[in-house]
Amino acid sequence: MTTTTAAKATTYHNFIDGAWVPSVSGDSFENRNPANTGDLLGVFQKSTPADVARAIDAARRAFELWRLVPAPRRAEILFRAAQLIADRKDALARDMTREMGKVLDETRGDVQEAIDMTFFMAGEGRRQYGQTVPSELRDKFAMSVRQPLGVCAVITPWNFPMAIPSWKIIPALVCGNTVVFKPATLTPLSALNFVRILAEAGVPPGVVNLVTGGGGEVGNALISSDDVRVVSFTGSTEVGRTVSERGAPSFKKVHLEMGGKNVIIVMDDANLDLAVDGCVWGGFGTSGQRCTAASRVVVHEKIYKTFLDRFVARVRALRIGDGSESATQMGPVVGDSQLNTVMTYVQIGQQEGARLLCGGHRLDQGIFAKGFFHEPTVFADVAPSMRIAQEEIFGPVVSVIPCRSYEEAVAIGNNVQYGLSASIYTQDVNRAFSAMRDLYTGIFYVNAPTIGAEVHLPFGGTNATGNGHREAGTAALDVFSEWKSIYVDFSGRLQRAQIDTADL
Numbered sequence: 001m002t003t004t005t006a007a008k009a010t011t012y013h014n015f016i017d018g019a020w021v022p023s024v025s026g027d028s029f030e031n032r033n034p035a036n037t038g039d040l041l042g043v044f045q046k047s048t049p050a051d052v053a054r055a056i057d058a059a060r061r062a063f064e065l066w067r068l069v070p071a072p073r074r075a076e077i078l079f080r081a082a083q084l085i086a087d088r089k090d091a092l093a094r095d096m097t098r099e100m101g102k103v104l105d106e107t108r109g110d111v112q113e114a115i116d117m118t119f120f121m122a123g124e125g126r127r128q129y130g131q132t133v134p135s136e137l138r139d140k141f142a143m144s145v146r147q148p149l150g151v152c153a154v155i156t157p158w159n160f161p162m163a164i165p166s167w168k169i170i171p172a173l174v175c176g177n178t179v180v181f182k183p184a185t186l187t188p189l190s191a192l193n194f195v196r197i198l199a200e201a202g203v204p205p206g207v208v209n210l211v212t213g214g215g216g217e218v219g220n221a222l223i224s225s226d227d228v229r230v231v232s233f234t235g236s237t238e239v240g241r242t243v244s245e246r247g248a249p250s251f252k253k254v255h256l257e258m259g260g261k262n263v264i265i266v267m268d269d270a271n272l273d274l275a276v277d278g279c280v281w282g283g284f285g286t287s288g289q290r291c292t293a294a295s296r297v298v299v300h301e302k303i304y305k306t307f308l309d310r311f312v313a314r315v316r317a318l319r320i321g322d323g324s325e326s327a328t329q330m331g332p333v334v335g336d337s338q339l340n341t342v343m344t345y346v347q348i349g350q351q352e353g354a355r356l357l358c359g360g361h362r363l364d365q366g367i368f369a370k371g372f373f374h375e376p377t378v379f380a381d382v383a384p385s386m387r388i389a390q391e392e393i394f395g396p397v398v399s400v401i402p403c404r405s406y407e408e409a410v411a412i413g414n415n416v417q418y419g420l421s422a423s424i425y426t427q428d429v430n431r432a433f434s435a436m437r438d439l440y441t442g443i444f445y446v447n448a449p450t451i452g453a454e455v456h457l458p459f460g461g462t463n464a465t466g467n468g469h470r471e472a473g474t475a476a477l478d479v480f481s482e483w484k485s486i487y488v489d490f491s492g493r494l495q496r497a498q499i500d501t502a503d504l
């Protein structure tokens with residue numbers, strides 16, 4: 001699987017048809033630690049459409065065998081994989097922190113989410129319930145079953161490098177599909193660790209294939225192939241739109257999970273300490289780099305000033321540093337381009353007239369010199385129409401917006417193009433239930449921040465966040481299988497539905 005060069009950088013390969021193979025390109029790319037770019041994790045294959053074609057071909061052939069393996073037997077392999085991930089949780093989390101920067105507690109959480117998903121979905125090996133219904137005709141049996149679709153392309157982001165691949169690959173497999181997996185170029189090691197475990201657990205050759213490389217080359221080849229029947233993509237709305245367009249001519253099932261501009265509403269009757277805790281965690285956990293991050297906080301005017309004082313004091317006290325050190329509360333952002341985006345939005349916020357209460361700068365001195373660190377940043381007096389209140393930043397920047405009433409808070413909350421997650425802090429049960437109904441998002445929280453979804457409920461969003469599908473929960477089965485309705489007539493004569501209605 002790997003070779004070590006003279007410079008001691010490990011070279012990692014693609015995984016195609018059960019073998020670790022180099023790209024036909026002969027090219028590779030480096031994977032470096034965003035907390036310290038002097039730390040080289042390894043060198044990965046810069047793959048081409050020819051590599052993708054090989055992987056799709058392997059997956060297509062493997063499908064003919066895998067689809068016939070009884071689902072409970074497929075699940076046995078997945079249960080083994082879940083246990084292997086659990087056994088290696090700490091080492092996998094350490095690789096992940098080195099690879100993309102979030103703190104160890106959070107990378108352990110990411111790995112735990114993959115364990116949870118794998119156990120949960122393996123359970124579907126003995127369920128995948130369909131329906132059996134009475135037929136309207138005598139001596140006739142009627143039922144529906146789920147059937148796999150074929151080769152699935154799985155295209156994943158860097159912010160949850162093991163959890164999100166597990167949300168897609170494991171349900172694909174339990175339903176009997178095969179997979180070609182293209183992880184984000186910033187997190188190929190966590191992807192490879194995951195695939196290695198699947199192979200070790202007994203997933204047969206060709207059933208899961210890993211091809212590393214850029215979206216332009218690898219991603220495009222995947223979404224343009226007629227042999228790929230499902231694309232499950234998590235990433236930006238802009239790229240999601242392209243995936244959708246490229247998938248359309250061959251009628252692929254395209255599942256998209258895209259941007260967010262999630263809101264926490266803090267009402268005047270909220271438990272303020274609890275709300276501040278939630279806003280710090282929701283806004284700055286993973287350095288704000290979650291689709292579910294609470295990048296907007298709408299606060300009732302009666303408590304606005306008190307909230308801001310307490311919130312800013314907590315944000316200023318956050319300990320920034322290398323995520324692998326236990327004292328660190330917030331790590332770097334993932335890379336150069338993300339850091340530039342954050343700095344650009346800080347400038348935009350200032351130009352728009354929002355009040356910068358804390359943060360606002362890149363950290364690049366001393367221990368920060370070789371990493372992509374940015375201060376946790378809070379803007380207050382943000383108008384709902386400002387770009388910092390409308391556009392996804394994907395970094396440690398929170399916009400606080402004052403409001404005068406519940407109705408105004410809901411209007412502000414809903415008035416963005418996205419609809420992933422939202423939350424309300426209130427002690428009024430009537431308001432809590434109204435908010436559950438009124439916020440038009442795919443996920444909603446009461447007295448908790450916008451992050452922290454669990455694997456056994458559907459995950460996804462409305463409007464520009466998604467295209468109507470959901471992952472996680474049993475809803476994921478709907479992405480990776482399609483329904484077949486089956487009628488068995490055991491009467492021995494022709495019976496015409498809707499026509500032979502006179503016979504009792």
Ligand code: UN1
Binds near residue numbers: 159291450
């Ligand atoms: C993401 O932000 O891309 O709900 C996924 C959460 C995590 C998953 C986030 N369980 O915040």
